[in-house]
Amino acid sequence: MRHLALAGLVLGLLTAPAAADPRLDALVAAYPDFVAGYDAKDLILKSGQRIPISDGKTKTPEQRLDGADIADMFAVAYPLGASKPPSGPADDPGRARNRALFDAMYGDCSKGGVKLKTIAWLPHLHGGSLQVVVANGVADRLEAVSRELEALPEKLQPYLKPSAGTYNCRAIAGTSRMSMHAYGAAIDLNVRFSDYWRWGGAKRETDPVVYKNRIPQEIVAIFEKHGFIWGGKWYHYDTMHFEYRPEILALAR
Template structure:
């Protein structure tokens, strides 16, 4: 009898444990999905207007134009497939590290390097003509896209960088001369438009150890160690990701990606206890409650 009781207890324990793990996984997925949708709403106000769940349970992001983009296509993909044909979940998956680094990131850790072209096309221009109509000169003379606050944030970064360069020679050597911003071209080795084609990326002073296709991993690590620690922070404070924090390193490259930086700021610290899934987002963000209510209805 005692053995039977023990067996029943073990069976019940295993069922509860198994069930708990499954529910936990589902809860974590849903929480991450909700946070991603909220961050996108904050990062692209006026462009992302609603969300929709279809009969199959697929979540779609609805753009101002009426175009719909699936959040998660549920396909298992290699890293290369995610880069070439991402859904929104693929774009938002990796958390960007806001802390300083002293070496190249581990293999295929590229937060912000995966891009959703459907969103970029709608926000910044879907062809060369549209993009060039959106170009505006900056305080450093280069042009940048004037949609979604991009040029304003770059000018703020420039101001911070100039102040930093006055007190830190290392930063000045990394910053000047600026290599360029707008260039309507594809990424080398792909048929995909470069973020420079959208005028949302800037390359600073070039070094032969800056790019993963030019340099060895050892050279990349050397460059990271000698690079200014403060300059990336100036750009990150203004919603730019730094290509130095990619395993496919691009150390001279900064890219305006508010969704990546805001997710890192608001939800990057997983050790924080949160009562609600949206805790961590500043409460004074315009239309925040409206965004939350739309997402909670899904």
């Protein structure tokens, strides 16, 4: 009987569910079409694919970007609403992305695997059309953003159009990391009113950066409402850039 009880205890330990993790709960809630759940080691996709939550490595901020595991995506908290300029080189909330997860959800653009939809951008303001990924309802979300942006005061319209683009099968400048534009899950606003950390002379992630921004908070708030984080909240700022990352915003809330 003692042996049976011991065996039952061991079996129970082996099959015990993972402790609740708000980060992973946010992923499950954000991407219900693709993420089934998680255990103590892996994020489990509905396809059966498992993605390690942590690779067990201690990383510098640069290493976190280049080889992000699931936990790395949440290493820096995203500040909701109006915020102060980022405090230092590691302050890039949401900029780390696990490629295996996003490839699984959106597809590999180099193989034509991204399913896109053409949407009207600010149609009443003649903003043109954009290609946006269908998965996770991103195209629908961006259309909702467009409708709300059109209702903003006229003085804000120049920031919004023409858009500098959505889908583009490319790596991030100066890196081998795939851009969220390669998944059709990001949009850049009018370059004329935007600022980017590399434009100030910095070339490497370790170079000092002087923060700049001209994008009004009213615009940022609408994007965040619909699940898009803003590159203006990064130390390595990209103020024209918004990308669909509802898991980051859910955890911030």
